[in-house]
Amino acid sequence: SNRTFTMIKPDATADGHTGAIIKLIEEAGFRIVALKKTLLTQHRAGEFYAVHAERPFYKDLCAYMSSGPIVPMILEKENAVADFRKLIGATNPANAEEGTIRKLFAKSMEANAIHGSDSDENAAIESNFFFATTEQY
Ligand code: GTP
Ligand code: MG
Secondary structure, eight states, X not given: OOEEEEEEOHHHHHTTOHHHHHHHHHHTXXXXXXXXXXXXXXXXXXXXXXXXXXXXXXXXXXXXXXXXXXXXXXXXOTTHHHHHHHHHOOSSGGGOOTTSHHHHHOOSSSSOSEEXXXXXXXXXXXXHHHOOGGGOO
């Protein structure tokens, strides 16, 4: 597929990095298909990260992801999922490459500035979690 899903996480929106992150995404050749600013309840954050329900950090992750506004987006580019994961860098910012969004803006393993889908299938599921079909242009 040529689409992926992302969201700018609460630490990055609180720090005023939304515009800088969107600029890097567009400069890397991604077209914004859908975009909004919204707030997840702890329950809804739990639904989004249900795959991590058994992990020790799950409760903290849901509290963190509902601690402030997020900016979900659908993005389009050839090879979108893999190229976007490359643009954001490793989960732990200590391991993220120079120039990646997480290297530039992440604070910790948990507060790591941005999400990127890990497969075409999850990109579609996550896009539909936030956006109606009629909003995906
Ligand atoms: P996402 O793009 O957000 O899915 O990150 P990822 O695919 O690089 O990592 P993963 O899906 O494994 O984990 C999801 C999110 O859980 C991460 O982005 C972190 O915010 C958080 N997380 C992952 N591992 C840990 C951990 O060991 N401790 C804590 N506190 N949070 C973690
Ligand atoms: Mg993941």
